């Protein structure tokens with residue numbers, strides 16, 4: 001099959017993990033079903049079996065295109081809105097090499113975009129902050145158990161990033177289990193048939209506010 005290598009790494013991986021990557025045409029067609037969301041800078045996306053990031057890369061491309069169109073003449077705004085764009089994208093994969101490849105692809109894509117836009121004025125701290133976001137948002141985990149796939153599993157923990165002023169970011173950590181229990185399912189709340197109120201997730205940790213360019217320094221585990 002033409003381009004087979006690109007979409008299948010090995011027969012063993014297909015058999016063990018169902019690893020067949022989605023082609024760009026299908027990625028685009030599926031994302032077009034939620035086009036408005038893919039073009040909203042702060043819309044949150046979680047890809048629970050992200051592989052090397054075929055969907056996330058296209059979502060980031062769309063979001064950065066919006067940032068560029070709206071803010072390219074103001075570097076400060078382009079920087080903080082592109083931080084917001086990356087901070088709202090999440091991925092999980094059970095294979096660590098895919099997780100690393102996914103993070104690297106997204107970082108390279110961001111770096112190419114940012115340094116091309118601000119050739120002489122780009123900031124190294126911006127790239128460090130983006131790398132840190134990707135390190136925490138694209139995780140090695142089992143999307144079925146919601147835990148890490150290791151001998152002693154740990155809960156998958158995602159960070160929520162909120163820009164609370166033009167430069168200050170609030171980081172709050174939640175277990176994925178807690179986040180999913182709070183999500184409505186197809187217009188219905190998971191707990192609605194039990195007659196309970198909507199479930200509001202509780203963070204397992206709330207960090208002090210910090211400048212978004214300093215998240216990597218301030219958010220030490």
Ligand SMILES: C[S@@+](CC[C@H](N)C(=O)[O-])C[C@H]1O[C@@H](n2cnc3c(N)ncnc32)[C@H](O)[C@@H]1O
Pocket residue numbers: 017018019020021022047048049050051052053054055092093094095098141142143144145
């Ligand atoms: C069909 S591929 C799709 C990859 C990517 N979403 C794409 O469309 O190109 C499925 C991916 O799911 C991962 N995977 C399989 N079981 C998983 C699980 N329980 N939790 C998380 N990821 C899993 C595999 O490693 C593989 O990368």
